[in-house]
Amino acid sequence: MLVVDTLAELRARRRELPGPVGVVPTMGYLHAGHASLIARARAECASVIATLFVNPAQFGPSEDFARYPRDFERDRALCEREGADVLYAPPTEEVYPPDFSTAVEVGGLTARWEGEHRPGHFRGVATVVAKLLVATAADRAYFGEKDFQQLRVVERLARDLDLPVEIVPGRTVREPDGLALSSRNAYLDAETRPQASAIHTALQAARRACLAGQTEAAELAAAVERALAAADFRVDYVAIVDPATLEPLARVDRPARALVAARLGPVRLIDNLALEPPP
Numbered sequence: 001m002l003v004v005d006t007l008a009e010l011r012a013r014r015r016e017l018p019g020p021v022g023v024v025p026t027m028g029y030l031h032a033g034h035a036s037l038i039a040r041a042r043a044e045c046a047s048v049i050a051t052l053f054v055n056p057a058q059f060g061p062s063e064d065f066a067r068y069p070r071d072f073e074r075d076r077a078l079c080e081r082e083g084a085d086v087l088y089a090p091p092t093e094e095v096y097p098p099d100f101s102t103a104v105e106v107g108g109l110t111a112r113w114e115g116e117h118r119p120g121h122f123r124g125v126a127t128v129v130a131k132l133l134v135a136t137a138a139d140r141a142y143f144g145e146k147d148f149q150q151l152r153v154v155e156r157l158a159r160d161l162d163l164p165v166e167i168v169p170g171r172t173v174r175e176p177d178g179l180a181l182s183s184r185n186a187y188l189d190a191e192t193r194p195q196a197s198a199i200h201t202a203l204q205a206a207r208r209a210c211l212a213g214q215t216e217a218a219e220l221a222a223a224v225e226r227a228l229a230a231a232d233f234r235v236d237y238v239a240i241v242d243p244a245t246l247e248p249l250a251r252v253d254r255p256a257r258a259l260v261a262a263r264l265g266p267v268r269l270i271d272n273l274a275l276e277p278p279p
């Protein structure tokens with residue numbers, strides 16, 4: 001595996017790679033969720049590029065950019081083990097030179113949920129993802145369902161900018177107790193780690209309730225909020241939405257998605273689950 005940190009070298013290597021080329025964009029501190037995306041790209045593409053860039057533009061001023069966990073050596077080893085051909089890990093100035101002055105803004109889909117609670121977040125995500133998709137000229141790009149709204153935003157951005165790339169969604173990888181793997185799980189301590197699985201437990205209960213006939217979105221969301229409050233979470237939002245538009249649904253009379261963001265002390269976690277109407 002080749003490690004490159006400049007756009008010029010990435011482009012030079014890219015020209016030599018047999019296609020189709022798959023890319024897996026990450027912010028590092030890699031775990032089995034990232035590994036599953038790289039392994040999937042490895043299985044489906046002739047060449048695989050992993051990218052590692054903690055994107056300052058997608059963090060708010062009071063968010064965790066400075067303390068976001070980093071371990072380059074471990075990340076390099078994981079990418080190599082999963083079969084990446086190239087790891088692109090640029091320094092900040094390579095992505096954002098001092099006179100950088102362009103942003104990509106995806107409207108509509110970003111108005112609610114993470115977009116509302118993290119102003120500017122999706123502008124940062126869309127800008128860096130657009131740059132990475134152009135820089136890697138990938139044929140396929142792999143994104144996790146863990147970040148469900150982000151997945152939809154990236155699909156829309158690729159479509160609206162006519163980028164010749166297929167966005168491939170990967171299933172959320174979880175701990176045995178259901179907690180979705182996340183680099184930010186490193187912030188959980190011995191006390192909060194066991195409580196963190198309450199998000200997935202509550203979402204699963206909503207899924208079961210829905211299948212059993214409770215299809216009112218307000219009732220489903222209220223039950224999830226109660227379960228999270230009982231586990232000491234402060235809830236940013238619980239939303240039952242159309243999985244394509246992310247607009248709220250009044251009732252689950254067709255496939256839907258439940259989205260959650262909630263905080264355990266200083267640690268903010270997000271997760272989501274598919275809901276189905278009763279058979």
Ligand code: AMP
Nearest residue numbers: 026027028033143144146147172173181
């Ligand atoms: P991040 O490093 O958090 O920016 O994530 C990089 C990619 O990995 C994104 O497409 C995420 O959606 C995806 N990802 C993060 N956590 C998981 C997980 N638990 N399962 C599957 N994909 C994930």
